[in-house]
Amino acid sequence: MLDALAHVMITVLRSLEALTHSYGLAIVLFAVLMKLVLYYPTKQQYQAMADMQRIQPELAGQIAIRILSALQHAHAPPILPRDIEPA
DSSP: OHHHHHHHHHHHHHHHHHHHSOHHHHHHHHHHHHHHHHHHHHHHHHHHHHHHHHHHHHHHHHHHHHHHHHHHHHTSOOOOGGGOOOO
16 A cells, blocks of 8 residues: 555655756755645645534533432432331
């Protein structure tokens, strides 16, 4: 898998070098090309991260309420059979 990716990258880099006749310019163009190719996935990732930051306080509040409810239930005084009076 990585060999195939490396082969494609080397082929593109060699093609850019053949086009520009300069390794330095080929590397710069390759970097710009990679930025363009990866722009959309990066944008989606940043959008998802921003959405999670907006949702996170709500989730934290819900989790805190559940924890407090469980603690209240766990520390409630137990009802023992001797505490129940016949009617």
